[in-house]
Structure formats: structure tokens, C-alpha cells
Amino acid sequence: xxxxxxxxxxxxxxxxxxxxxxxxxxxxxxxxxxxxxxxxxxxxxxxxxxxxxxxxxxxxxxxxxxxxxxxxxxxxxxxxxxxxxxxxxxxxxxxxxxxxxxxxxxxxxxxxxxxxxxxxxxxxxxxxxxxxxxxxxxxxxxxxxxxxxxxxxxxxxxxxxxxxxxxxxxxxxxxxxxxxxxxxxxxxxxxxxxxxxxxxxxxxxxxxxxxxxxxxxxxxxxxxxxxxxxxxxxxxxxxxxxxxxxxxxxxxxxxxxxxxxxxxxxxxxxxxxxxxxxxxxxxxxxxxxxxxxxxxxxxxxxxxxxxxxxxxxxxxxxxxxxxxx
Numbered sequence: 070x071x072x073x074x075x076x077x078x079x080x081x082x083x084x085x086x087x088x089x090x091x092x093x094x095x096x097x098x099x100x101x102x103x104x105x106x107x108x109x110x111x112x113x114x115x116x117x118x119x120x121x122x123x124x125x126x127x128x129x130x131x132x133x134x135x136x137x138x139x140x141x142x143x144x145x146x147x148x149x150x151x152x153x154x155x156x157x158x159x160x161x162x163x164x165x166x167x168x169x170x171x172x173x174x175x176x177x178x179x180x181x182x183x184x185x186x187x188x189x190x191x192x193x194x195x196x197x198x199x200x201x202x203x204x205x206x207x208x209x210x211x212x213x214x215x216x217x218x219x220x221x222x223x224x225x226x227x228x229x230x231x232x233x234x235x236x237x238x239x240x241x242x243x244x245x246x247x248x249x250x251x252x253x254x255x256x257x258x259x260x261x262x263x264x265x266x267x268x269x270x271x272x273x274x275x276x277x278x279x280x281x282x283x284x285x286x287x288x289x290x291x292x293x294x295x296x297x298x299x300x301x302x303x304x305x306x307x308x309x310x311x312x313x314x315x316x317x318x319x320x321x322x323x324x325x326x327x328x329x330x331x332x333x334x335x336x337x338x339x340x341x342x343x344x345x346x347x348x349x350x351x352x353x354x355x356x357x358x359x360x361x362x363x364x365x366x367x368x369x370x371x372x373x374x375x376x377x378x379x380x381x382x383x384x385x386x387x388x389x390x391x392x393x394x
Contacts, residue, residue, distance in 0.1 A: 077133060077311035077355040078344050080336070081126035081238070082321035082329075084360025084394025086119070089326030094391055097330055099337040103387045105345045109356060109367035116363040122235040122248070125394070126313070126359035129366065133311045133357070137301050142233030145295030151223050152297060156214055159299055164229035167293035168213065168222040169237060170198065172284040173266070179244040182290060184322055185237060189283045190220035194274050198286065201272060205264055209257045220286075228254060229294040236292050241322050250291070262288050311357065314340050360394025 085091065115128055122142030123131075131144050139145065147165035151157035157165070170190060172183040196215060199222055203213050211226040232255065235248035250258060266288050269275060275285040316336045320328035341356075348354045348369065356367045 076344065076347055076352060077357065078340055079126065079129055079133065079311040079313045079357040079359065080317065080340075081124070081313065081315060081359050082317040083333075083358040084391040085317075085321045085324075085329065086361045087321070087324040089324045090321055090329045091326075093326035093330040094388065097333055097388065097391070099333060099341070099387050101337045101342040101345050105341060105348065105356060106367065106386045106390060108345075108348060109354075110370040111365060112355075112368040112370065113366040114363065115365075119361055122233055122239060124236050124238050124359070125362065125364035126238070126357075127236055129357045129359050129364040130311065130313060136297075139295060140231075140233060142235060143231065143295045144293065145297040145301075146293030147223055147229075148295055148297035150216065150293075151214075151225070152302065154217070154223075156223060156225075157297075162296055162298050163225055164227055164232075164294065164296045166224045166226070166229040166232075166234070166291050167216075168224045169290045169292065170195070170220040170222075170286045171237075171288060171290050172286060173245060173288045179246065181242060181244055182237070182240045182248070183284060184241045184319070185220060185290065186319070187284070188220060188286060190286065192219045194278075194286075195219040195222075197274055198269070198272065201268065202265060202289075205261060205268065209261060211261075224291075228257065230296050232294045234292045234294045237290055238318070238322070240290065258291060265289055311355070312340070316340075358390060358394060360391070363394050365390060365394070 084094070115125060117125060117128075123139075123144050127144055127146075131139065136144065136149070145165065147167045148157060150167075151165050157163065169185045170188065171185040172188055174181045174183050199213055199215060206213050206224065209226070209228075211224050211228070214223040214225070216223050232250055234250055240248040249255070269285070269287050275287075278285055314336060316332045317329060320332050344354050344356060353369055358365050358367070
């Protein structure tokens with residue numbers, strides 16, 4: 070009988086450097102995480118800076134899936150999704166990207182990216198806007214396809230090969246100019262974004278959205294660009310897929326310290342407690358904690374008596390780990 074695969078829990082935004090979340094960290098009491106960290110061993114650390122386009126949790130997920138190392142901003146999430154859904158066949162080494170519909174928030178001095186998860190778009194709206202946008206993208210040699218997620222399209226074009234793009238989780242709330250791709254190769258994309266702003270403004274879909282009090286869709290964000298070759302695919306596919314728990318994401322992106330702390334406490338009582346229970350039953354488990362600047366992977370490994378004894382007195386380890394992220 071084959072051995073069961075390890076259960077791997079990956080938590081994005083486990084640490085957050087924004088002011089309110091940072092202040093809330095000092096008040097957190099996470100008993101299950103504390104116990105889990107005492108019983109697991111740090112197996113890997115990935116440290117970046119706040120300027121990386123691919124956030125720590127995406128890099129950690131790519132490693133867990135067995136994807137090959139990629140340049141910053143070039144983890145080929147779109148190509149992987151295209152392969153999973155059958156849009157890209159084996160031997161298809163074309164470049165793909167993720168086009169996510171969003172609301173650009175126009176301020177006095179800049180334009181910021183609103184969180185696409187809050188625009189409340191349904192499948193019918195997504196398909197209607199794809200039909201409108203498709204001819205404009207096609208003029209630049211970009212083919213659009215619907216995905217399983219409303220408001221997000223898969224795009225195929227040579228321009229995406231080697232084009233570094235920022236994850237939405239990096240760019241939300243920041244000026245568009247800070248995270249948009251730069252260079253001559255990205256000029257068609259910037260022009261497309263401007264065209265979409267004018268085009269989407271006239272669409273009935275947005276009139277209906279305004280009537281029901283949800284943000285208008287006035288542009289798109291490109292991410293997940295790159296090429297996935299056959300030799301880059303995990304084998305067997307997705308055998309190491311972790312459970313990615315996004316419970317902390319929304320509060321972290323809003324820098325709502327109270328909500329982030331409450332979400333952490335619920336997560337500690339839920340998914341973290343479940344992982345600890347599996348470990349207690351003798352299961353092989355893994356935990357990835359990811360923040361703004363780094364990720365740490367904890368696994369089951371033999372521990373020496375001295376390290377075990379030290380852990381008994383290290384009762385603030387959870388706070389220390391989260392602060393380091």
C-alpha cells in the first residue's frame with residue numbers, strides 16, 4: 070500500500086508588516102499554533118523584500134507543487150491553469166497570463182488597484198465583458214479564454230514570455246504605477262488598459278452594477294505570466310498540493326488589525342487545530358507560514374533531546390515566527 074501523502078497547510082499573510090496588523094500581533098494568543106511549532110522543525114526559509122513581485126505565499130506554493138524556480142514575477146500560474154483545464158495541450162509551450170477584471174480607484178494624486186475579490190462579478194457579467202474586450206486584445210495578438218473564476222480570463226500571447234508581472238496580492242491598495250510592468254514590451258498592455266477603461270465605462274454591465282451599489286469594473290490587472298514546459302510539470306501532477314487557507318487575506322490587505330487578529334484566532338481554532346490533531350495521530354504534516362517578506366516551512370523531523378527541551382521553555386515562539394515574516 071502506498072504511503073499517504075503529507076498534509077500541508079499553507080497560510081498566506083500569517084505575518085503582516087502594515088501598522089495595524091503589526092500592532093495586533095502583540096495581542097495574539099494562538100495556543101494550537103504554539104504547540105504545533107514546538108513539535109515541528111523549521112525545514113526551509115525563503116526571505117525576500119517588499120519589492121518582489123511574487124509574494125512569499127506564491128513562491129511557497131510553487132515550491133510545494135514542484136514547479137521549477139522562476140524569475141521574480143514569472144511564476145507561470147496562467148500556463149499551469151491552462152494545462153489543467155485542457156486549453157494548453159502537452160507540447161504546447163506558449164506563454165500565458167491571467168487577466169483579472171478590477172476596479173481602479175482614482176485619487177487626487179494617483180490611481181490605486183482595488184481588490185478584485187470585492188467587485189462581486191458573476192459568470193454572466195464576466196462572459197459579457199469578455200465578448201466586448203476580445204477584439205481589442207486580438208488586435209495585439211492576445212487570445213482570451215474564460216476561466217473557472219468569474220472576472221478572470223486566461224490570455225495567450227508571445228508577449229507574456231519573460232514578462233515579469235506583480236501578483237494582485239502585492240499590488241492591491243498601491244498606486245498602479247508602482248507595480249505595472251515597465252519597458253517597451255509592456256507598452257501594448259498599458260495601451261490596452263487605457264482602452265479598456267474607456268470601453269468599460271460605456272458598458273451596460275457597469276450601469277447595472279452601479280444601480281445595485283457595487284464597484285464598477287473599469288480595467289484589468291495582468292499577472293501569472295510565463296511559459297510552462299512539459300518537463301516543468303509536477304510528476305505525478307498535483308501530488309504535493311497544499312491546502313491554502315486565505316482566511317487572513319482580506320483583513321491583511323485592508324490593514325484591519327482587529328479583523329486580522331480575529332481571523333487568526335478562528336484559524337488557530339480551526340485549520341491549525343486540525344493539523345495539530347493529525348500530527349498527534351501520527352500523520353506526516355507540514356506547515357508553511359508566509360508574510361510580506363518571507364516564508365517558513367515546518368515539517369516533522371527527528372529532534373535531539375536538547376532541542377526538544379529548549380522548545381518546552383520557548384513559549385513565545387509563535388509570535389517570534391510571525392514577527393519574522
